[in-house]
Amino acid sequence: MTAEQAAQKPALRVLLCAPRGFCAGVVRAIDAVERALVMYGPPVYVRHEIVHNKYVVEGLKAKGAVFVEELHEVPAGTTAPVIFSAHGVARAVPEDAARRNFFAIDATCPLVTKVHREATVHHKRGREVVLIGHAGHPEVIGTMGQLPEGAVSLVETAEQARLFQPRDPGNLAYTTQTTLSIDDTAEIVAILKRRFPAMVAPHKEDICYATTNRQEAVKRVAPEVDAMIVVGAPNSSNSQRLREAAEREGCARAVLVQRAGEIDWNVFGALSSLGVSAGASAPEILVEEILDAFAARYTLHVETVHTAHEDVFFPLPRQLRSDAAE
Template identity: 85%
Template sequence: MSAAAKPPLRVLLCAPRGFCAGVVRAIDAVERALEIYGPPVYVRHEIVHNKYVVEGLKAKGAIFVEELSEIPATTTAPVIFSAHGVPKSVPAEAAALNFFAIDATCPLVTKVHREATLHNKRGREVVLIGHAGHPEVIGTMGQLPSGAVALVETAEQARVFTPRDPASLAYTTQTTLSIDDTAEIVAILQQRFPAMVSPHKEDICYATTNRQEAVKKVAGEVDAMIVVGAPNSSNSQRLREAAERQGCGLSVLLQRASEIDWEKFGAISTLAVTAGASAPEVLVEEIIDAFAERYAVKVETVHTVQEDVFFPLPRQLRPDIADTSANSAAE
């Protein structure tokens, strides 16, 4: 299609978008382990929820498993836990098997684990606001004995939740939830249980918050919103929902440009694009390039906040310590 024949399309590119500090740290942990120890490096669960990232790491020598039992018992290769965190039973199992375990749990998820553990030690029942079955929720609930954590997923559940002792209650949340949904659930619980202890600092992470705020800023101005991310990525799904709530007529979650349903986008003149915290920028560029083949695209970046968060690598992978560990492994 010639440039003259292409219909105009204004693309608003949300900023911030894409990788957060926890995801960068987790991916870097796998790549650094591969550099130091060579392949294979075993990773329990997807290191982050993005197929493109996972396939790229597989090509470099990472082997992804769901359970430690899938790893050869005699291996001396590193075994990395994903950014989502794991139940306490997993590091214990790794230690029993004498695996060289490296924990790439996002520090902001670790913060939630510590909060839940502290509340439990102080005799409080812990309410965890989150989505059943999500790896982060499984990991957080797995920090405490069975029955010590009550999972609340919706406002409806918050209205009927019955604690063991309303005077001894605390809440934590999954880090990748909808800000608005979570605020509603918390408000209901606080009204019902005024003595409930809150986190010292919001559990929903900075990246989730910032990406949702960026989407809210532009969603009402555009005909369509594309969120680049995986279907099993909680923070990506929340971005799509946030756009819908702000009145965006078409809000879709896509992993790659090949998934674009061009019939849906035929009549648009404005499009917003963002990416979940585990989606690499190359996929954002791929989708914009696909639109540029059909439209006369003009891209504008819409900034909300500047992110400068950095998390250091897990201790075993930092240069001074990793060199010692690698030498020990070779001896």
């Protein structure tokens, strides 16, 4: 491109949300698969997408990871590692793995495991557990699957919270999916607390630090830009919540894209400002790809908007730590 052509490109102010992208639980899960491939060699079987990102999954496939949805897809008698995804699994899954004599490695995010433990404690204390979350999401399936069928009541919306009829209104506790909208969840919890004042809350907020921080950054940036791009997969709950947060803050053009090739230039072709964030399972290389696509059409002036500092680290599952190989 000549200097004259570059000068003809319109200017675009880009506000990069920070934090964005990978969280500690996602880093741990991806590292678990990569470490297992190094320690034990391929194949390494992974039940469900290790994280909800096609780019990440395809990259691990190329290294020898084999993704399955259920354990019956794993060859009987294999000695290869079988890894459970970051979203967590129902109690029946590791029990099934043990019956099949699989070498199972649990890469569930520790913050999801925290929710599992909370639900189990409430149940042991005789409380009916209310789970605020989205039906069908792997994390919700895993949390509900910690307890006997019928022990957990799923509430997805404020309307459902208004209509919910517990077995014993004085003996309730609630937990939440870790990747929900902060604002939507607060509304649901407020309704439930008004109706059931004795309902027991989590000791510490279940919506994870990464979900909270990424939503707060988007909420700061969204009112200042013409449009917002969230890099993430359509089946990624936390990524969808970022798009919704941008819309709620008044950004009419807020979209979720996985790769630069998905950008609709009819929508994004005439801008003076753009916000960019990424879901907790989206790698930074895809953010850079998006910026490169805009740089081909605009002269970018990039600013980073920091709203929180993250230094959370989760160690690898025990079987994959260096001392396990010694």
